[in-house]
Structure formats: structure tokens, C-alpha cells
Amino acid sequence: MPTESFDVVVVGGGTAGTFAASTVADAGLDVVLLERKSESNAGHIACGDAIKGKSTFPDVIDREYLKDESFTNENIQYARFENPQTEETLEIPFEEAGAVVDRRRYGEVLLEESERLGVDIRYNQVVQDVIQEKGQVKGVHSSQNGDQTTFEAEMVIDAAGAMSILQDQVDFSESTFDTKVHFQQFCSAYREVIEVEDPVEYDDSIVFMPTAELGYLWYFPRTETMINAGLGFQMNKPPMKLVDHLKKDVRSRSEFENAKVIDKLGAALPTRRPYDSAVAPGYAAVGDAAAPVNPATGGGIPGAAKAGHWAAEAAIKGIENGDVSEDALWEYNRKVMTDFGKRFAAIDLYNIWAGTHNVDELTGIVTALPGQALIDALGKGAAGMSLGLKLDTLRRTFGHWKTLFGLYRVHQQALKLKAVYDDYPRDPDGFEDWRARRDEIYDTVYEISGADPKY
Numbered sequence: 117m118p119t120e121s122f123d124v125v126v127v128g129g130g131t132a133g134t135f136a137a138s139t140v141a142d143a144g145l146d147v148v149l150l151e152r153k154s155e156s157n158a159g160h161i162a163c164g165d166a167i168k169g170k171s172t173f174p175d176v177i178d179r180e181y182l183k184d185e186s187f188t189n190e191n192i193q194y195a196r197f198e199n200p201q202t203e204e205t206l207e208i209p210f211e212e213a214g215a216v217v218d219r220r221r222y223g224e225v226l227l228e229e230s231e232r233l234g235v236d237i238r239y240n241q242v243v244q245d246v247i248q249e250k251g252q253v254k255g256v257h258s259s260q261n262g263d264q265t266t267f268e269a270e271m272v273i274d275a276a277g278a279m280s281i282l283q284d285q286v287d288f289s290e291s292t293f294d295t296k297v298h299f300q301q302f303c304s305a306y307r308e309v310i311e312v313e314d315p316v317e318y319d320d321s322i323v324f325m326p327t328a329e330l331g332y333l334w335y336f337p338r339t340e341t342m343i344n345a346g347l348g349f350q351m352n353k354p355p356m357k358l359v360d361h362l363k364k365d366v367r368s369r370s371e372f373e374n375a376k377v378i379d380k381l382g383a384a385l386p387t388r389r390p391y392d393s394a395v396a397p398g399y400a401a402v403g404d405a406a407a408p409v410n411p412a413t414g415g416g417i418p419g420a421a422k423a424g425h426w427a428a429e430a431a432i433k434g435i436e437n438g439d440v441s442e443d444a445l446w447e448y449n450r451k452v453m454t455d456f457g458k459r460f461a462a463i464d465l466y467n468i469w470a471g472t473h474n475v476d477e478l479t480g481i482v483t484a485l486p487g488q489a490l491i492d493a494l495g496k497g498a499a500g501m502s503l504g505l506k507l508d509t510l511r512r513t514f515g516h517w518k519t520l521f522g523l524y525r526v527h528q529q530a531l532k533l534k535a536v537y538d539d540y541p542r543d544p545d546g547f548e549d550w551r552a553r554r555d556e557i558y559d560t561v562y563e564i565s566g567a568d569p570k571y
């Protein structure tokens with residue numbers, strides 16, 4: 117079997133892999149990116165294509181070029197929630213405009229940019245196994261149309277997405293790498309890109325509505341006549357017929373009369389807290405392969421870009437110092453946890469709580485709250501409401517107080533959880549103690565909500 121050697125092997129050419137590989141190449145190291153798809157199909161990924169206003173991408177690629185080429189709608193001002201039962205709509209304004217992208221072009225530009233920065237990209241390479249010696253990952257075995265190649269490296273960055281097979285191959289028994297991962301912590305999602313004849317009136321909003329399976333259905337306008345429509349369900353709930361459900365909803369909406377479906381794709385995404393540790397000697401997992409995804413919205417693009425960049429920075433430093441042990445790569449874990457990791461873990465607590473209520477009850481509460489009260493509560497907390505509004509809120513939510521009190525208690529735990537994540541250890545020594553403190557909070561939330569343990 118032919119063998120090739122690099123400083124770093126990156127597996128997967130999505131957002132996380134391209135940002136990781138670009139960062140390594142930009143630092144002057146030799147990096148190969150192995151992508152199982154063909155060159156013409158790489159970058160074609162199932163996604164809702166929406167990017168939140170405040171999200172920033174690491175400054176390693178040409179961000180202006182990425183925007184010019186692929187950000188087709190940069191005027192997303194509202195998240196609009198539709199209640200299918202009452203047909204009421206709630207619009208929550210964003211502090212800063214968000215965007216919807218042409219996801220395929222976005223993926224292609226990231227690969228183009230990686231190549232420009234010096235990444236050696238190999239398409240049609242399906243990574244099947246890892247090389248591991250005395251616990252340290254030293255490379256991968258890959259197959260291209262049946263021809264096997266060994267790629268040796270100081271570091272392997274696993275950016276192979278939510279269903280990464282690398283994690284089935286690495287022996288993590290001597291490392292801190294998070295192995296408490298189960299498909300029930302994932303969401304199964306499907307989306308279509310639909311072209312409509314006339315401009316939609318919600319081209320400045322991303323539109324959501326809840327579904328019974330505790331997922332949501334969405335309409336995200338790429339342009340005023342090109343809509344990304346999709347839905348997903350939590351895999352701890354009974355399976356949902358995604359295609360049929362979407363078709364039914366699309367048919368019920370007048371704006372989709374005579375519409376054409378121009379693309380369809382489905383995938384799983386990790387709607388769980390980020391991995392407690394995403395490193396092992398010579399190895400780091402990034403993007404969906406380590407779950408830096410908002411578990412409520414499924415938004416994973418910005419987290420994948422940042423995680424890829426930070427893991428690459430840790431790898432570069434490790435290689436320069438001749439040390440790619442867990443200790444040496446640990447800073448990557450800490451950056452994720454003390455940045456968006458704490459927020460995503462807190463959101464995970466609300467998901468666990470919400471999973472014990474049915475969607476009618478949850479939409480009932482949202483409908484009962486006066487729209488402005490909800491916006492105020494989301495922005496400033498109840499302290500920002502006037503006394504009259506507070507009393508009105510109490511009156512309208514009568515019948516839901518027990519549920520709201522449960523939510524309040526979960527909220528208190530979420531605040532505590534954020535503080536624990538801010539205190540993520542500086543090296544692997546403090547890891548088990550930290551985990552025990554964190555797990556106590558989860559136990560309290562299981563007790564408050566009556567939910568089965570998620571982890």
C-alpha cells in the first residue's frame with residue numbers, strides 16, 4: 117500500500133475541515149484534506165443555510181469573497197414563529213441582520229480558498245481506518261476507487277461530520293475523549309430548495325413552526341423566490357415521515373403554488389451538548405464530529421468554522437513543540453467550552469426539559485404570553501416588564517404556572533451550568549472533577565423535568 121506523509125491530515129471537506137486545513141496551510145505546514153465526495157459534488161451538504169447575524173468566521177480565508185459569492189440574502193431581520201393551531205405569528209427582531217446562503221457555492225468557495233492557501237485536497241478519498249501506536253493516532257488508511265493509500269501525519273483532524281467513522285476506529289480507552297455519544301442525541305433532518313414564481317412576503321425573516329415530534333419546520337428565503345424548506349425531529353422521539361410532512365405543509369401554503377423543487381438532501385446533526393473533550397493524543401474532532409452545534413436551532417456552521425480553526429491552532433503549536441499529547445491540545449477544548457460551548461450546553465438543558473412536555477402545551481404557553489412580553493423577557497428578563505404587563509402575563513398564563521415554574525428552575529440550573537463551563541479545567545488533570553460538578557447540574561434537571569438521562 118503506498119504511503120504519503122504530511123504534518124496534518126484533515127478528514128472531511130465541510131466547514132470544519134476547510135477552516136482547519138486552511139489554518140494549518142496558512143501557518144506553512146504540510147496538510148492534506150481527504151474528502152470522500154467527488155470534486156464536482158464536494159460542498160453539497162444538507163443544511164438550512166441560515167447564519168445568525170453576530171456569527172463571525174475566523175479570519176483565515178477571504179471572507180469578503182465568501183460573502184460576495186454565496187451570501188444570497190443578507191437582510192434577515194426577524195425570526196418569525198408561526199403557531200399552526202392558532203395561526204398567530206410572533207416576530208422576534210435580530211439585533212443584527214442574519215443571512216441565508218447558497219450552501220453549495222459556500223462549500224465550493226471554502227474548498228477553493230483552502231486550495232489557494234496551499235492545502236493538498238484529494239477527492240474521492242474515503243477514510244476507513246486510523247493508524248494508532250501506543251495510544252497516539254499517527255494517520256489514516258483511505259481508499260480511492262478501491263486503491264488504498266496510507267496517509268501518515270503528526271496529527272489527524274477529524275472533520276468527517278456527525279456520523280464520523282473515525283471515532284469507531286480510534287481506541288479512546290486511555291484518553292479523555294468523549295465517548296458518551298448516542299444516536300438518540302441527534303436530530304434527523306431533511307430539506308428541499310424550492311423555487312417559487314412570485315416573491316415571498318417573508319424574505320426578511322427566517323420562519324419556524326413547531327412539529328409534534330419536538331422538532332420544527334422551517335422556511336428560510338435564500339432569495340425572495342428561492343426558499344430553503346426543511347424539518348427535523350429529535351431521534352429520541354418516534355420517527356417522523358419527513359418528506360411527506362414537508363410536502364403536506366408546502367402544499368398548504370399559497371406561495372408554493374406551481375413551485376419547483378430544485379434540490380433535496382437529508383442528514384443527521386448532533387443536537388446535544390458539545391463533546392466534553394474532543395482531543396486524544398495526535399487527534400482532534402471538529403465541527404459536527406464534536407457537536408459544536410446549537411441544540412435548539414441546529415445551527416452548526418459558525419461553531420464548525422471556529423472549532424476547526426482553534427483545533428488547527430492547537431495542532432500547529434503542538435507540532436512546532438514536538439508534543440501532540442492531550443495536554444498539548446487541551447487549549448482547543450477550553451476555547452470551545454468557555455466560548456459558545458457553555459451556551460450550547462445551557463440550551464441543551466432547556467431541550468431536555470422541553471422533551472418532557474408535548475408541543476401543544478409549549479405552543480400554548482408561547483401563545484399565552486403577549487408577544488411583546490416574550491420579546492422583553494428574552495431580551496431583558498422579566499425585570500424589564502412593567503407591572504401591568506407582568507399581571508397581564510400572569511393572567512394569560514393561568515393553567516401553565518406549574519410548567520413555567522419548572523422552566524424557571526431549569527433556567528436557574530442553566531445559569532449555574534454556564535459558570536461551570538467558564539471554569540473548564542486548564543489541563544486534563546482537573547477534568548474528572550469538572551465533569552462531576554457538571555453532571556450534578558444535569559441530575560438536578562433530570563429530577564426537575566422527570567426526563568430520562570440524555571447522557
Ligand SMILES: Cc1cc2nc3c(=O)[nH]c(=O)nc-3n(C[C@H](O)[C@H](O)[C@H](O)COP(=O)(O)OP(=O)(O)OC[C@H]3O[C@@H](n4cnc5c(N)ncnc54)[C@H](O)[C@@H]3O)c2cc1C
Pocket residue numbers: 127128129130131132133150151152153159161162163164165166167241242243244275276277278280281305306307346382383384385402403404405409414415416417418420
Ligand atoms: C438539514 C440540516 C439543516 C441545517 N441547517 C443549518 C442552518 O440553517 N444553519 C447552520 O448554521 N447550520 C445548519 N445545519 C448544521 C450544519 O450544516 C452543520 O453543523 C455543519 O455543516 C457542520 O460542518 P462540518 O464540517 O462539521 O460537517 P459536514 O458539513 O457534514 O462535512 C463533513 C464532510 O466530511 C466528509 N466525510 C465524511 N466521512 C468521510 C470519510 N470517511 N472520508 C472522507 N470524507 C468524509 C463528508 O463528505 C463531508 O464533506 C443543518 C444541518 C442539517 C442536516
